[in-house]
Amino acid sequence: MNKRLLGVIDATTYHEDLSDLTSHRSVAAIPFGGRYRLIDFVLSNMVNSGIQSVAIFPKYQYRSLMDHLGSGRNWDLNRKRDGLFFFPSPSLDKPVTGIGSLDHFAANIDFFNRSTQEYALITNAYTVFNMDFNPLLEWHVHTGCDITEVRKNGATLGIYLVKTSLLMELIETRKETGYLSMRDVVTDINSPYKLCYYNYEGYATMIDTVETYYAESMNLLKPEIWEQLFLKERPILTKVKDEPPTRYSKSASVQNSMIANGADIEGTVENSIIARGVKIAKGAVVKNSIIMQKSRIGEDCILDHAILDKDVRIEAGAIITGTKNSPNILRKGSVQGEWLNS
Structure with missing residues (x-):
């Protein structure tokens, strides 16, 4: 030491x-x-x-x-x-x-x-x-x-x-x-x-x-x-939370993404980072986005270049879009309905 x-x-x-x-x-x-x-x-x-x-x-x-x-x-x-x-x-x-x-x-x-x-x-x-x-x-x-x-x-x-x-x-x-x-x-x-x-x-x-x-x-x-x-000999340590593994339904599709434990994925996730306890409903599409802990994304939503803080709820059918240089940020605990575009 x-x-x-x-x-x-x-x-x-x-x-x-x-x-x-x-x-x-x-x-x-x-x-x-x-x-x-x-x-x-x-x-x-x-x-x-x-x-x-x-x-x-x-x-x-x-x-x-x-x-x-x-x-x-x-x-x-x-x-x-x-x-x-x-x-x-x-x-x-x-x-x-x-x-x-x-x-x-x-x-x-x-x-x-x-x-x-x-x-x-x-x-x-x-x-x-x-x-x-x-x-x-x-x-x-x-x-x-x-x-x-x-x-x-x-x-x-x-x-x-x-x-x-x-x-x-x-x-x-x-x-x-x-x-x-x-x-x-x-x-x-x-x-x-x-x-x-x-x-x-x-x-x-x-x-x-x-x-x-x-x-x-x-x-x-x-x-x-x-x-x-992220090296085995020098791990990045963090607060441990005892949560179950992420559940992927038959309708789920995930490509090139990081999914933390405790999530529930029924929709499509591409090029995104999904935190613990996030739920993505059937028909929802999440691309190029960062979804923080315990956020909820409803059915048939479309998210592209978005950053959702903790506990955000996106209601069914909503469209949230941003750009690479200006991602759409939703603050902690906010609720968003249909057709909100950046």
Whole structure:
């Protein structure tokens, strides 16, 4: 087990373009891939890298996130020593200044004072990837860097590695230096610290717009992408729900789709992602769409390039269409009748 790394997940970020999916949840808790949440990827990466202490710092709409994570049992983080910690922001009026808010950390400085890990890994909660952080730590130590920023093709992934003692120094001196976040530190050309860049060569994408959310969700249907994200040796963990297998009736037709457990499929599904407990009635056609948990699609409906949030009900005969660049989004719990077109 890696006892040198402390996991710190910044879950404060709000993306305006994702507002249709975050009216009742944080970005970190957005469903992805039928049975996961966005935070599952970085949290699983930490656990798979042997990190035993992870602190999550949320700000907005975090009830859903807390419900999803619980005690951390599904990630083996419900421990007597270390484990999973949750530190909501004490102030909602201050704007988010970048990944790794030093003010937010300062409000919970006792956590860092008690930590025994030599290094801190600070990340965002909305990057979809599968990464072993141990080579990063070894590279950081070998090169003698003060701060390492993880990048993909020259662009930041919002992941920073730093000595815990230096992180605490940055927290304590933030008013003198003017650094409000880790992003401020690494973008200051006059920074006194040795900054290094670690290039991550695997698949990684940041979900910050509806367009990227839809496109990257559809990418999961490509075997070459799926095989880079979901590895047997480094599984992506999530909240376990005991539900029966999906039921497919004789009238069902499914092609190139991901169907989670507990669904009931009687209609046609093509190039789509169907979450747990979804029901698709006979004669309904769902194409190029993302259907979230426990939504109901009535008989003879047509859905194409649509995103249905949780508990949406589509009445019989309705037509819901969008486009690749502008999918039609229906918010949680909404009910739609006949002939609603985008």
